[in-house]
Every structure is written in structure tokens, then in C-alpha cells.
């Protein structure tokens with residue numbers, strides 16, 4: 102029987118969802134971090150899983166390396182160099198082509214195991230995972246964050262740990278982020294530092310989250326001095342301090358965010374399907390895709406996968422600042438309708454702005470497209486839609502007319518792009534109940550996708566198109582797009 106603290110040799114077999122490799126020791130399954138399939142390793146058992154049925158381990162020594170192993174490009178994240186590697190690059194020790202191949206295996210495995218798809222189906226056998234290029238500076242991430250330690254220095258957390266380990270330059274970040282040298286500051290009274298480096302000519306936006314009990318207004322001057330210490334001469338930046346998040350139980354007025362320099366938003370430039378340049382406003386803390394090349398790829402791929410025709414109606418659930426909605430609006434044109442639903446107040450406000458007359462997220466073919474932006478949880482919005490469209494909670498607005506915040510009529514296509522936990526049974530069933538002809542599921546977690554694919558298949562929806570995209574290099578994360586059609 103394996104116990105925490107045990108050390109032994111093991112040969113790793115396959116890759117598992119979540120980044121670890123699977124091996125066996127005396128008949129028991131062991132999930133080994135920092136490994137590559139097919140390696141002989143010496144491992145240390147860190148913990149046992151549910152009912153002691155499996156164990157979690159990390160590598161102490163590589164006895165026979167895989168030909169796909171490389172020196173980790175980031176020493177602070179290299180498990181062979183440090184006992185507490187920082188998170189955020191758990192595939193860094195694997196050659197890039199092998200990373201993509203392993204991600205393909207994980208998608209296929211989750212769609213088979215949880216989605217009950219046939220592993221021998223043409224779709225799974227022909228699965229392609231595209232890899233997005235990095236920017237010329239070698240980075241890819243346009244959104245990063247650091248934790249702050251007790252002395253005000255920037256750092257990152259280790260895998261599943263609360264410590265803050267000092268970290269300076271981030272090798273995966275685009276140059277515009279590392280150029281700020283923020284690690285040279287002492288960020289007292291700050292608990293977290295986020296940076297957004299936009300694709301437009303706007304300067305990067307630094308969002309500093311105040312420590313618990315600190316009022317942003319009182320530390321504006323300190324933060325400004327610290328910025329002056331770090332930034333190279335002539336380096337422009339925007340910076341805003343936001344208050345510490347409040348838990349549901351805390352009462353009283355929340356302190357206001359305080360602008361320190363520049364503006365509290367950035368603009369993101371994206372190339373639409375016909376080649377036009379669109380611009381999206383993204384406010385401080387608002388959602389935007391992380392990989393510099395992801396917005397173009399996603400907008401274009403999803404628009405095409407939707408198969409939408411002029412005059413049709415599309416739903417864009419978990420819509421963010423309207424990235425995918427803009428591509429859908431371009432396809433349905435001036436007689437069509439797009440309904441986009443977003444739960445975060447900042448991001449929903451960005452979407453509303455982006456499709457307003459002042460916004461710049463419409464292609465020339467979508468100037469008059471009806472784009473309805475609803476700030477709401479998706480589940481609640483779908484309930485309101487059902488109530489206004491003869492569903493189980495059929496109802497009119499309080500004034501007696503149709504409900505203003507949801508469109509009338511059924512969708513032709515539903516696109517959904519939920520966060521990691523996926524959409525879940527209730528949302529999936531509500532979408533199926535709206536009877537679109539096509540559902541396009543954009544997933545950042547293959548296991549949640551597999552589970553939701555299983556729900557859709559229970560209702561007679563079958564995957565008809567599938568594509569992966571490796572837009573999180575050096576991590577185990579991967580994006581998958583699946584088109585489902587009825588029957």
C-alpha cells in the first residue's frame with residue numbers, strides 16, 4: 102500500500118487531464134507531475150486520492166528521459182531545479198510538438214470517457230489541434246498577474262501552495278509586460294498586480310488590488326512613486342487601484358477604484374473575417390483572451406463553424422466583451438440578430454459599449470445588425486428567454502410588453518464559451534430546448550466539455566465538427582471547439 106512520503110521508481114504510461122502522467126506501482130495508479138509519458142523516474146508520493154485508490158507524486162530524478170523532454174525554459178518553474186516550482190508552466194519541460202500531441206490525446210480521451218464518443222469515429226481519429234504562433238519577442242500572454250509577498254515584492258504561488266515565491270521576468274509574457282520592470286517596485290498595501298498588454302497602441306494597463314482594509318484613495322501617491330521607480334525612462338503606462346474583493350457577508354460601502362495614471366481601460370484590435378480591423382474596449386479587470394493570437398483565430402473560426410446565413414439569429418452565451426458576437430453579427434448581417442449574454446458587470450458594460458454607436462466592434466456588413474447585450478448569468482437569462490417565448494415560465498415584462506433584455510424567437514445557432522467549469526446540465530438542456538439548428542461549444546476545459554457533450558448527446562445532439570487549439574503553450578490547458586447538430 103502506497104503512503105505519502107514513499108519514494109520509488111515508476112514508468113509513466115499515458116497523460117491525464119490536468120497535466121500529470123499516469124503510472125502504476127504495485128497495482129495502484131499514481132499521477133506523476135512534471136513527467137512525460139514513457140519515462141523511468143524516481144518519484145515522491147505527496148498525497149493520496151479519494152479512498153486511497155490513487156496517489157499524487159512529483160519527480161525527484163529522471164532515470165530514463167523521454168526524447169520529448171527538454172530543459173525547462175523557466176528556471177523558477179523547473180521541478181528538477183527547485184522543490185517548489187511556480188505554477189503557470191507545468192508542460193514547460195516537454196517539447197512543443199509533443200505538448201500539442203498530448204493535448205490532442207486528452208481531448209479525445211475526455212470526449213470518449215465522459216462524452217461517450219466512439220474513439221474510432223472519424224471525428225476523433227481526424228482530430229486536429231492547431232498551435233498558435235508566439236509573438237516575435239517569444240512571448241504569448243497578454244494578460245498576467247503576480248501575487249505580492251509581505252515585503253511588497255512580486256512573486257507567484259507554487260503548485261497548490263499559498264507561499265509567494267519571488268519571480269521577476271515572465272518568459273511567456275509579451276515584451277510590453279516585461280518592459281515595465283514592475284518587479285523592481287515595493288508594492289506595500291497591495292495584494293495582487295494584474296497587467297493587460299493590448300494589441301492596439303494603448304499603453305499597458307496595470308491593475309493593483311489593494312490589500313484587505315486598505316482604501317485605494319489613500320495609496321495613490323505611494324503607487325505613483327513606485328511606478329516611477331520601476332518604469333524605464335519614457336515608458337508610458339496606465340494604472341488603477343481597485344479595492345480588495347468583498348465577500349458576500351461583508352456589508353457597507355465598497356471603496357471606489359482610483360486611477361493613478363492614464364485610463365482604466367485598453368482597446369484590443371482584432372481582424373474580422375473579411376479583413377476589417379475591429380476595436381474592443383476592455384475595462385480594468387474585464388475578460389479578454391490571454392494569447393496574443395487567440396482573438397483573431399477564435400472570432401474567425403467560430404464565425405465559420407457557426408454556418409450562419411444572412412438574416413438569421415445567433416446567441417453568444419458567456420460572451421465577454423463581444424469578441425465572438427462581432428464575428429456572428431458579420432455573418433447574419435443587417436437583417437440578423439445576435440444576443441450576447443455576459444455575467445461580469447465590467448465586461449458586460451464593455452460589450453454594450455462595443456456594439457453602441459460609439460463602439461467599433463461592428464464590421465461594415467453589421468452596422469445595422471440587432472445586437473442585444475444582456476448583463477446576466479446565462480442560466481437566469483435563458484430562464485427569462487423561456488418565460489418570454491412560451492416556455493415553462495412564460496411571462497411578459499411588468500409593463501405587459503415583450504421583455505426588453507431578451508430577444509424574441511428561437512435562435513438558429515447558439516455559441517457558448519463558458520469558463521473552466523463548463524455550462525452544466527441545466528444550461529445545456531435550456532439551450533437544447535430552444536431548438537437551434539446548431540450549437541457551437543467553445544471549451545477551455547476538456548473534462549467539462551466531455552461532461553456537457555454527454556448531456557447534449559442524451560438529448561440527441563451529435564458532434565459534427567471538432568477542432569482543438571493550443572492557445573496556452575507550456576501549460577496543460579487547451580481550447581476545443583465542437584459543433585453539435587441534432588440527429
Ligand SMILES: C[S@@+](CC[C@H](N)C(=O)[O-])C[C@H]1O[C@@H](n2cnc3c(N)ncnc32)[C@H](O)[C@@H]1O
Nearest residue numbers: 388419420421424443444445478479518519520
Ligand atoms: C471563457 S470567457 C469567454 C468570453 C468571450 N467569448 C471571448 O472569447 O472573449 C467566459 C466569459 O463568461 C463570463 N461568465 C462566467 N460565468 C458566467 C455565467 N454564469 N453567466 C454569464 N457569464 C459568465 C465571464 O465573465 C467571461 O467573460
